[in-house]
Amino acid sequence: MKLRTALRDYKETLGSETKFPGERRSTTGMFSGIDSRLVHVDRDGSLRDFSYPLTGLAGIESLSFGLRTAGEITWFDELDTEAQSYAEGTAVVETELTDGSVMIRQRDLTLDRAHVTNVEIDGAEDAELCVSVTFAPEATSTRVGQLTHPDALQVHHRREHDYLAASTEFETLLGQVPEEIEEVLDEDGPVEFPRAVDDGRYEQNKLGGTAFAAIPFENGSVTVVSLLTEIAETPQNDALDEVTSLATRYDSSETVLEAGRAQMPDWSSGLDDERIPTDDLRVLSLLSTHTGGRIAGPDFDPTYTYSGGYGYTWFRDDAEISRFLLEADMRTDLDLSAWHEASTQFYAETQRPDGTWPHRVWPCDGSLAPGWAHGRIEAGKEREGVDADDGPQDGSDYQADQTGSVVSFLATYLRVGSPTDPAQVEEIITDAIDGLDDTLDDDGLPQTAQNAWENMTGQFAHTAATFLHAYAAVARAPVDDELAAHAAEQADAVYDAIDELWMPERGAYAIRLQDGELDERLDSSALALAGAHHDYAAIGEIDDQRLDRLASHLSTTIEGLYRDSEESDVRGLFRFEGDEWRMRKQADEKIWTVSTAWGANSATKLARLLEEYDREEASELAECAEDLMEAIRPDGPLCLESTYLPEQFFDDGTPDCATPLGWPHALRLATETELTAMSGKDPRQATLADD
Structure with missing residues (x-):
C-alpha cells in the first residue's frame, strides 16, 4: 500500500467507529479466480491486487471503471450495485450495477497472472468505458515509468512489468500525474482522476504508475486485461502479444464464464450443503x-x-x-x-x-x-x-x-x-x-x-x-x-x-x-x-x-x-x-x-x-x-x-x-x-x- 493510497483512505474514513483509517480492506467485494494472482473486485467493480505475497508481483494498486456518455464520466462507484456473486458457482465474480436507465454487468476472472474484466452495457448509446488505473510494480510508486504502445499500456519498475490492453482500440490512453505532496496533505479531500496538469514538465505523466484510458464498446461489450510479468521471464514483445491476445480471446461475457467453468475442479463431497466444500476450497485456493x-x-x-x-x-x-x-x-x-x-x-x-x-x-x-x-x-x-x-x-x-x-x-x-x-x-x-x-x-x-x-x-x-x-x-x-x-x-x-x-x-x-x-x-x-x-x-x-x-x-x-x-x-x-x-x-x-x-x-x-x-x-x-x-x-x-x-x-x-x-x-x-x-x-x- 502506497502513501498516497493510504492517505486517501485516511481522509475518507477518519472518525469511523469500525474502520481503521489508511487500510486496504477486503471486507466488501470478492476475489476472482483461483490461480496464483489474487485480485479483489469491490462491490463498485473497482480492482486491486493483493498478489505480492503469492507471486512476488504487486500489480494494481487501484483501478476504477466509469462510463463516458456525451463527454461526461459517471464512475461506477456513483452507481447502485444490484448484486455481486460468483457466477454459476465458479470463481468468476459477476457484478451488476445500474443508474436506473443503464444496466451494467461486469464479469471478472483471474487466469494465472492475467486478470480479465468484461463489461456489458444496456441502455446507453455511443458510450465508452473509462479506466483510471495505478500500477505499483514491485510494490513501489517511485522510480516507475510507463510506455504507451499503440495497443497496450506498459508500467515498469526494474524486475516487474505490468500491462493493460483492451478488446477494442483505445480511444484515449495517457499517463496521469500523481498527487503532489501538497495535494496529498490537503484537507479538502482526495484528488479526482483523470485530470490535466501542465506545469511545463512534459515528462511527468511518464514517470508514475497512474494512467487513464477510454475504450469504445462493440455491440455493448468490451474486455480489459491486465497482465503481471517479470521481464527476465517474459520479454516485452512476448508480454504485449500475450496481453492483447487475451483481450481478443475473452472479448465477451460468455467466453469469460466458459474459462471460469474450466478453471473450477469438481468439489462434490456428499454433504447435505455442497456450498460448504465449494466455498471453503475456493477460499483456500485463493490464498494458496x-x-x-x-x-x-x-x-x-x-x-x-x-x-x-x-x-x-x-x-x-x-x-x-x-x-x-x-x-x-x-x-x-x-x-x-x-x-x-x-x-x-x-x-x-x-x-x-x-x-x-x-x-x-x-x-x-x-x-x-x-x-x-x-x-x-x-x-x-x-x-x-x-x-x-x-x-x-x-x-x-x-x-x-x-x-x-x-x-x-x-x-x-x-x-x-x-x-x-x-x-x-x-x-x-x-x-x-x-x-x-x-x-x-x-x-x-x-x-x-x-x-x-x-x-x-x-x-x-x-x-x-x-x-x-x-x-x-x-x-x-x-x-x-x-x-x-x-x-x-x-x-x-x-x-x-x-x-x-x-x-x-x-x-x-x-x-x-x-x-x-x-x-x-x-x-x-x-x-x-x-x-x-x-x-x-x-x-x-x-x-x-x-x-x-x-x-x-x-x-x-x-x-x-x-x-x-x-x-x-x-x-x-x-x-x-x-x-x-x-x-x-x-x-x-x-x-x-x-x-x-x-x-x-x-x-x-x-x-x-x-x-x-x-x-x-x-x-x-x-x-x-x-x-x-x-x-x-x-x-x-x-x-x-x-x-x-x-x-x-x-x-x-x-x-x-x-x-x-x-x-x-x-x-x-x-x-x-x-x-x-x-x-x-x-x-x-x-x-x-x-x-
Whole structure:
C-alpha cells in the first residue's frame, strides 16, 4: 500500500467507529479466480491486487471503471450495485450495477497472472468505458515509468512489468500525474482522476504508475486485461502479444464464464450443503500459491499500521489447515491428494536446521519473512557453540505451537495418506521431534514461548495441546519403533503436566502459567485440548478425572467466551477474556470466526471421545457444536454474502480484519464432514482420518 493510497483512505474514513483509517480492506467485494494472482473486485467493480505475497508481483494498486456518455464520466462507484456473486458457482465474480436507465454487468476472472474484466452495457448509446488505473510494480510508486504502445499500456519498475490492453482500440490512453505532496496533505479531500496538469514538465505523466484510458464498446461489450510479468521471464514483445491476445480471446461475457467453468475442479463431497466444500476450497485456493504455501488472509495492512501484516505463511494455521483438509478428504471424495503433497514439500523446504519452523515465511518462495517471533534464530539456537545466555535473546519469542502443528499434520498424513516419499516425511518428523524436545521443560510443559495469538509469552494450554497432539500423532504413525516409543513417552509426560494448568474454581484450564502463577483467564485456543486428547486416546488411557475436566473445560470456556450481540445478529466466541485488540470504541471483546469454528470443532472432537467412554456429556457437546456451526455456515450471521468468513466482527455486525481468513474455512469444512459422519449420513464414515 502506497502513501498516497493510504492517505486517501485516511481522509475518507477518519472518525469511523469500525474502520481503521489508511487500510486496504477486503471486507466488501470478492476475489476472482483461483490461480496464483489474487485480485479483489469491490462491490463498485473497482480492482486491486493483493498478489505480492503469492507471486512476488504487486500489480494494481487501484483501478476504477466509469462510463463516458456525451463527454461526461459517471464512475461506477456513483452507481447502485444490484448484486455481486460468483457466477454459476465458479470463481468468476459477476457484478451488476445500474443508474436506473443503464444496466451494467461486469464479469471478472483471474487466469494465472492475467486478470480479465468484461463489461456489458444496456441502455446507453455511443458510450465508452473509462479506466483510471495505478500500477505499483514491485510494490513501489517511485522510480516507475510507463510506455504507451499503440495497443497496450506498459508500467515498469526494474524486475516487474505490468500491462493493460483492451478488446477494442483505445480511444484515449495517457499517463496521469500523481498527487503532489501538497495535494496529498490537503484537507479538502482526495484528488479526482483523470485530470490535466501542465506545469511545463512534459515528462511527468511518464514517470508514475497512474494512467487513464477510454475504450469504445462493440455491440455493448468490451474486455480489459491486465497482465503481471517479470521481464527476465517474459520479454516485452512476448508480454504485449500475450496481453492483447487475451483481450481478443475473452472479448465477451460468455467466453469469460466458459474459462471460469474450466478453471473450477469438481468439489462434490456428499454433504447435505455442497456450498460448504465449494466455498471453503475456493477460499483456500485463493490464498494458496504454487509452492504449497498459503497466506493467512489478504494483506489489508501491509504497512503494519494497526497489525503485523497478514500476507505471510504462518506454520500454525497453515499446518492446521493442512490437517483439517486431510481429515475432510478422508471422509469424502474431494481428492485433495495434490494439496497434501504440496504442503508436505513446502514444510520440507522451510524446516530450520534445528528441526523447527520459523515464525513466518513468504509463501511464494519460502524465504524468511519479517516477524517478531524469530527468537530461536536470534538466540543462536540453530548454531553450534552459541550459548543463548551470552546474549540479550533467550529464545522465548518463539511460537513453539507452530512446530507442533506441522508435526501433527505430517504424522497424520504419513499414517492415513499416500505421501510420494514416506521416508522423507519420516526424516522431517524425526528432526522436528528434536526441536520439540528442545523446547519441552523437564516438568512436561512446553517452555515459555509466545502464544497462538502472538501477544504474550508464558506456558500456554494451547501450546501444551499442540505438543500432546504432535507426540501422540507420531506415536501412532508408521515410523521407526524407537521414534514412536520416544514420542509416546513424551506424550505421557505432557499429558501429566497439563494438570498444572487446571483451575478448580473455574472448572477450566487456564490460558497460561506465567512465572509459576496461573493466569486464570479463559482462552478459545485452549479448546485445542479436546482434539489433542482425541489423538492421545489412541495410544494412552485417559482417566476419569481428565474426562471430567475436559468436559467441564469445554463447557465453561465456550459458555464464558460466547456472546450474542445486542446490536445485531452476530454471535459466537471471542478470543480470550480481556482481549482489547482492534476494539475501536467498542466496550467488549470482538467476536472471532476462528474462535467460533474452533469451539464447534473441539466440541465435536470431545463428543466423539466421550462417546467412546459412554459419557453422558457427549450429546450435549454435539448439540453445542451444531449451534456454533450454525453461526458460521452459509447464511449464518458470521458468513458474509460473499461466502467469506472474516477474521472478526464488531458488535454492530461490521466485519473487520483479514477477509477471507483461511483458518476458519478449513475448520468449518473439517467439522461439517465430521458431524455428518457422526450423524450416520455419510457412507464413507469408516474412512475417518482420526479413527
